[in-house]
Amino acid sequence: MKAEIIAVGTELLLGQIVNTNAQYISKQLAEIGIDVYFQTVVGDNRERIQEALRMAQQRADVIVLTGGLGPTEDDLTRDAVAEFTGNTLAFDRAALQQLETYFHNRGMAMTENNRRQALFIEGADVLPNDAGLAIGSALQAGNTLYILLPGPPKELKPMFERYAKPWLLKHLGQEIRSLHSVMLKFAGIGESILADRLADLIDGQHDPTIAPYAQEGEVTIRVSTKASDPAEAERKMRPVLDEIKKRAGEHLYAETDIPLEQAIVEHFAQNGWTAAAAESCTGGLISEMITSVPGSSRVFAGGIVSYTNEIKHQWLGIPMSELEGQDAHGAVSRETAKLMAEQIRERMNCRFGVSITGVAGPSPSEGKPVGLVYIGISEQGKQTQVFEERFNGDRVLIRWRAAKRALYLLWKSSKNME
Amino acid sequence: MKAEIIAVGTELLLGQIVNTNAQYISKQLAEIGIDVYFQTVVGDNRERIQEALRMAQQRADVIVLTGGLGPTEDDLTRDAVAEFTGNTLAFDRAALQQLETYFHNRGMAMTENNRRQALFIEGADVLPNDAGLAIGSALQAGNTLYILLPGPPKELKPMFERYAKPWLLKHLGQEIRSLHSVMLKFAGIGESILADRLADLIDGQHDPTIAPYAQEGEVTIRVSTKASDPAEAERKMRPVLDEIKKRAGEHLYAETDIPLEQAIVEHFAQNGWTAAAAESCTGGLISEMITSVPGSSRVFAGGIVSYTNEIKHQWLGIPMSELEGQDAHGAVSRETAKLMAEQIRERMNCRFGVSITGVAGPSPSEGKPVGLVYIGISEQGKQTQVFEERFNGDRVLIRWRAAKRALYLLWKSSKNME
Incomplete structure (x- = not known):
């Protein structure tokens, strides 16, 4: 038809x-x-x-x-x-x-x-x-x-x-025999690498069909089949779904078409966890993404956009000696990202703190290149992790990619503890 | 072609x-x-x-x-x-x-x-x-x-x-005989009201053409003509542009296709002014919009997303008696919006403070309806203004409309002082 x-x-x-x-x-x-x-x-x-x-x-x-x-x-x-x-x-x-x-x-x-x-x-x-x-x-x-x-x-x-x-x-x-689909959502892995892991499945597909496609920071694999009822569809799709999960399950954040931030909110809500964000170059994007999810107020306390060194010092207690001067690591550094994540977590009294500091462009900052971003993940009672990332693209893209990456790292950290 | x-x-x-x-x-x-x-x-x-x-x-x-x-x-x-x-x-x-x-x-x-x-x-x-x-x-x-x-x-x-x-x-x-266009950008006025003010111009148009269209929170009027060079285009378009400005100039924020946040950043930078934001229901969207503009670090100190009453109290000094209890105005109130705008301006040491508190939905909060939003604009040495707004739409739309409205009110306040 x-x-x-x-x-x-x-x-x-x-x-x-x-x-x-x-x-x-x-x-x-x-x-x-x-x-x-x-x-x-x-x-x-x-x-x-x-x-x-x-x-x-x-x-x-x-x-x-x-x-x-x-x-x-x-x-x-x-x-x-x-x-x-x-x-x-x-x-x-x-x-x-x-x-x-x-x-x-x-x-x-x-x-x-x-x-x-x-x-x-x-x-x-x-x-x-x-x-x-x-x-x-x-x-x-x-x-x-x-x-x-x-x-x-x-x-x-x-x-x-x-x-x-x-x-x-x-x-x-x-x-008409209805089409049944399952959407598998992945983060922290590129479309091509994911497609590569599933290459033989995708190439050999017939029924069910397997279609990968990418949005910024997320990859979706749609598995579809025609069936007269959900039970028949489930029977036909289950082996394929299981095989995909076996191969890339560590990046799978949802089996329904939701964004990463929603998966985080739901996962945190189930466990009674809370989070807060300290952002520099992303300017509020992480907070905005998380709070776009209905019900996010159960898990998100708040965030700070510290766009100047003074605000980083005054509101997050980052020592000025860390931010400015010849011996300072600078605002865009592993050390600052670490302190930002720890401070926002402690000061907002949450289980998790996430931080971003970097250079969104268009010009380099502190002599550091456009696209260089540090992401900090602090968790109560654990050692803070800092990730150094390099993103391509213009200002809008770098900010977007950095925020999605931070969400992925937050999601992964919160999963690892299980 | x-x-x-x-x-x-x-x-x-x-x-x-x-x-x-x-x-x-x-x-x-x-x-x-x-x-x-x-x-x-x-x-x-x-x-x-x-x-x-x-x-x-x-x-x-x-x-x-x-x-x-x-x-x-x-x-x-x-x-x-x-x-x-x-x-x-x-x-x-x-x-x-x-x-x-x-x-x-x-x-x-x-x-x-x-x-x-x-x-x-x-x-x-x-x-x-x-x-x-x-x-x-x-x-x-x-x-x-x-x-x-x-x-x-x-x-x-x-x-x-x-x-x-x-x-x-x-x-x-x-x-191609190049099409020359001027984009007039308006905020704080709906497309239909603007089109109504210009009805005779739009109905009688031939060359140049006048095309209004609306994005969320902004209205664009595109005036276009085909001409062999910019000078000829300018001669043909000038009288129409002047007439449009005469009729709706108070809402015109740019004569080029830039978003409202960019007009604000440029205007503030020219005057050496600074701003900070305190957000509740918009969750960082105002900060995110402003910092999406390259060079915004010259004018934007930072912001806070205060998603819980504790954070509003602890980070912005809003008295708990204002936020909770039988006699409290509540987090979504004229009084809280006023304090948020004043506190963020003072605490981040800026000329302007902008605040938003409201109900983005999907459910009412504090017994207040979805779509009710208070916006505060605080300016050094002036009386703080608070605006009560009601927005339609789902959570995404209400947040977006509220943020754009706040930007418009900030832009307007900063213009009025000239």
Whole structure:
């Protein structure tokens, strides 16, 4: 069962908005076992919409169109699909009624243009719009199913879930066998090294499929199979999942699609542990990442951004003789990272303290190169660990990579103690 | 001049990630006067990539491909374009060297797979990757220009701006009458209210064009015209720019496309002012935004993330009687925000102190609703101001909106004193 998504809208081609609808629909279709092979974006132009329809009709069983159902002359999706499938347009009475009520309640006159939003493709099933005015259509023509949805995500989502998805399930019946996926999340290991460890599994894959992909600081391995129920999926995937874990389990931080910081918060919460952060070059990014997780207040006491030597001295008790002067190790040093981690832990009375000091750029600092970063991990009753790291990239990237690395080291330290 | 964007990646078709690259490239191309007619997404499949190339080659002068340049067998973009254009692949020596250095510095062995990232299409110009390992290619074949960029946005953006865009401008030469744009950046005003103030200008626009669009916490008005040189563009745009400034100048923070935090850092640096931040619900986001600006260490001393009442008390001297108990105003209150802003300013010895305390959600706190946020602005020798704000959205959005709002209020306060 193959699907194709056509998003209609010149604003997408101008880069004014991001095509989040394609992601949403793709995910929804994957969940009911329909594979999306192409996504296309086309402008508000009747010819080019039809060109996209011609291509899609040759290679897909289901075509989902988003956008172009509004009231203006620019909104051409209905017209293009009707012409392409050899149908005409008709007004839906209930939708016209809804429009009239809407404008009447607001004391506004309804313009003729607005009536266009009650048009559907004759012979199609109407998809009601519970969050807006433009209705959708669901249509079988030849062997192809067509679904027309409005562009605004707040209208599209309820229309898809309440009306389009049930319609699809009804029309595709037994042909759908659902796709089941497990996401294995890794940190502290690059995509290529991980892929290398799993090379024979990935090369020999057929069912289940194994797909690695990388985000900054994290790598995901998606293991997927089609199965009629979760138990069958589990039976098919278990040996592969176990083998992957055997080979790279020490970097595996979650078996569900969550970021590293969430795994840390959950792990700390389970154990009743707390943490605090002292940051220099990352400027608050570690604190920000951890506190982005709902419920992080149970495990995160707080942090300090010590952006000057005075603040490092005054707020974290780093001796000025350590920071400045000929014999000082400097703010960017193993010694300073160690003290920062220990001091923030003690002063915020936590089990763990994490620190970062380094050179994010664009220029070197204290004669130290851009990308050099020291990360300290202090744990109550244990020896403080300091890691020297070198990151590539611009200021934004170095900060991001340093923060993710610090989270990985914090996670690893907290795991090692088990 | 027509362009088409082909994003390669099964993770896009599965809806696991959003295709923000297509938006970014579309916007960049629009700025240099290249129209995007189609965007396509295709999976990691050699045949389907070639099918997309066949379509694109028939209708576009420029084809930009994103993704599929990584080290794994799944990364097929190079191979597909080489085969499609009848070229072979070759290793770029400099890129190989970079890979070897990278792995050597980390004390890791480079796997064979990794070498793939140094492959480019023979005859193409290499596009260096300043933020990662996989190089890009820029190639003319027949009448079509091909640009291959990596998928991760953090690698794609610098590669496009530093190498691919200049390459395009050089190869398209005189065919582009450059589009000249001025970006007016506004804060503290919503897009619809701003658009309303400028309604007659926007409706009546022809040349120059006036396009408003909103990012979270900022609104941009792009004024553009095609002209053969900057002086001609300036003559055509000046009257429109002046009129816009007359109508909404009090919200204008920059006449170039920079974020609000950069405008603040530059403004403070010019005046020799300093600032510090005390954050609760934003968890370090304000500090992180300010320190993301190169050179921010001249104006930003540091910040504290006080995520618990104990830390607010111990590190900022907020009386516990203010934070807890029946008569306390609570951590989320006008009074706490005021003290936080004053204390961080005094204790970090700065001209300005900014504070945030609120409820980011997902659950209410202290019986106060999700979205309620207090922002304090303290300035040396002046009365502290506290602003009560209510934000919609989920946890991520509320934190982001609160931080941007605080930056706007800080910027405005610092402007008012002039």
